[in-house]
Amino acid sequence: MSSVLLPWLFLLVGAVATYIWRGLGVMLSARINGDSPIMRWVAAVAYAMLAGLIIRMILLPAGSLATISPIDRLGAAAVTVVAYFVTRRSIVLGVAAGAATLILLLYLRNGA
Amino acid sequence: MMPANRVTFTTLVTFADPMNKPARYSEDFGSIAAARRQGALAALAMPAVVLGASYLGFGAFVRQSGLTLPQGVVSSATGWALPGQIALIEIYAVGGTLVNAALAVILTNARLLPMVASLMPVLRAGEAGPPRLRHYLIAHLIAITGFAIAMQRAPQMLPEQRLPFYQGFAITLWLTTLTATMFGFFLAGMVPLYVTLGFVFLNPLYFMLVFIADLKHRLRALALILGALLGPALHLIDPEWGLLATGLIGGTAAFLIDNARRRRSHGWRR
Numbered sequence: 001m002s003s004v005l006l007p008w009l010f011l012l013v014g015a016v017a018t019y020i021w022r023g024l025g026v027m028l029s030a031r032i033n034g035d036s037p038i039m040r041w042v043a044a045v046a047y048a049m050l051a052g053l054i055i056r057m058i059l060l061p062a063g064s065l066a067t068i069s070p071i072d073r074l075g076a077a078a079v080t081v082v083a084y085f086v087t088r089r090s091i092v093l094g095v096a097a098g099a100a101t102l103i104l105l106l107y108l109r110n111g112a
Numbered sequence: 113m114m115p116a117n118r119v120t121f122t123t124l125v126t127f128a129d130p131m132n133k134p135a136r137y138s139e140d141f142g143s144i145a146a147a148r149r150q151g152a153l154a155a156l157a158m159p160a161v162v163l164g165a166s167y168l169g170f171g172a173f174v175r176q177s178g179l180t181l182p183q184g185v186v187s188s189a190t191g192w193a194l195p196g197q198i199a200l201i202e203i204y205a206v207g208g209t210l211v212n213a214a215l216a217v218i219l220t221n222a223r224l225l226p227m228v229a230s231l232m233p234v235l236r237a238g239e240a241g242p243p244r245l246r247h248y249l250i251a252h253l254i255a256i257t258g259f260a261i262a263m264q265r266a267p268q269m270l271p272e273q274r275l276p277f278y279q280g281f282a283i284t285l286w287l288t289t290l291t292a293t294m295f296g297f298f299l300a301g302m303v304p305l306y307v308t309l310g311f312v313f314l315n316p317l318y319f320m321l322v323f324i325a326d327l328k329h330r331l332r333a334l335a336l337i338l339g340a341l342l343g344p345a346l347h348l349i350d351p352e353w354g355l356l357a358t359g360l361i362g363g364t365a366a367f368l369i370d371n372a373r374r375r376r377s378h379g380w381r382r
Binding site: 008010011014015017021023025034041043046048049056059062067080081084092094098099103106109 | 162191193203217221224232259305306320324326339342347358359
C-alpha cells in the first residue's frame with residue numbers, strides 16, 4: 001500500500017470508528033425516555049467506563065505514556081487530589097499542583 | 113471562576129417538563145445568544161486551558177510518530193476524543209494494521225454511545241420529534257469534558273438555552289484543541305519527549321477532579337467508584353475488551369444498587 005495514503009486511511013478509520021458511536025447515541029436517545037430506568041442504566045454504564053478509562057490512563061497507560069515512571073504518575077495524581085481538597089475544591093489549583101509535581105519529577109529524572 | 117455566575121440569578125420560572133410536573137430552573141442567561149456566549153466563556157475559564165495543554169502534547173506526539181501537520185489537525189477535527197486519537201496514532205507508529213486500529217478505536221470510544229445517549233435528552237429537554245441535523249452535528253463534539261460539565265450544569269438551565277450553551281462551550285473547546293494540536297506539532301522539535309508526554313498526562317488528572325465533583329450524586333458515585341476499581345483489573349485480564357466489560361459490569365451493578373436503595377428509601381417514606 002502506498003505509504004503516502006496509509007496515514008490518511010488510518011485517520012479515516014479513526015473518524016468513522018469515533019463518530020459511529022456518537023451517531024448511534026443520538027438515535028438511541030430518541031427512542032428511550034429521558035427519565036426512564038433504561039436511561040439511568042445507560043448513564044451508569046457511561047460513568048463506569050469513564051472512571052475505568054481515567055484510572056487506567058493513570059495506572060496502566062498504553063504505549064508512550066507508559067514511559068513516564070509509575071511513581072511519577074501516581075505522585076502527580078496524589079498531589080492533584082490532595083491539593084484539590086486542601087484548596088477547598090479548586091480544580092484549577094488541583095491540576096496546577098499536579099502538573100507542577102509531574103514536571104518537577106520528570107525534570108529530576110530526565111533533565112539536569 | 114465561573115463566568116456564568118455574573119448573569120445567573122434564581123428565577124422562579126415554572127415550565128411544564130415532559131412529565132407534566134412544574135420544575136424550577138436556577139440558571140437563565142437571558143437569551144439564546146447570551147447562552148451561547150456564556151457557554152464559550154465557561155469553556156475558556158478552565159477546560160480550554162487543560163484540554164489545550166493536552167492537545168499540545170498530542171500535536172507533539174503526532175510529529176514524533178512520523179505524521180504531518182495536516183494529518184494531526186485532521187485527526188483532532190474528525191476523531192475528536194483524545195484517548196482514541198492516541199490509540200490510533202500509536203498503532204500507526206508501531207506499524208499495526210488498519211484492522212488493529214479500527215478495533216482499538218471502536219473499543220476505546222464505545223463509551224461515547226452511552227455518553228451521547230444520556231446527555232442528548234438533557235440538552236434537548238423534552239423537545240419533541242426525531243433528532244435533527246443539529247443534534248447529529250453537536251454529538252460530534254460530545255466528549256468527556258463537555259459531558260461531565262453539561263451533566264452537572266445543564267439540568268438547572270432553561271430548556272431552550274441548554275443546546276446553545278453547549279454549542280458555545282463545545283465549539284470553543286474544539287477550536288482551541290485544533291489550534292493546540294498545531295502549536296504542539298511545532299513544539300515537538302523544541303522540547304524533549306518527556307515534557308510533551310507530561311502535557312498529555314494532564315488530561316486524566318483533570319478528568320479525575322471533574323468527576324470527584326459528581327460523587328455527591330449516588331448513582332454516578334457508585335458507577336464511578338466501581339468503574340475505577342474494575343477498570344485496571346479488567347484491563348489486566350483483557351486489554352482489548354476490558355473497558356467495555358468495565359462499563360457493562362460496573363454500570364449495571366451501580367444501577368442495581370441504586371435501585372435497591374431507592375426502593376428502600378421509598379418504603380421508609382410510606
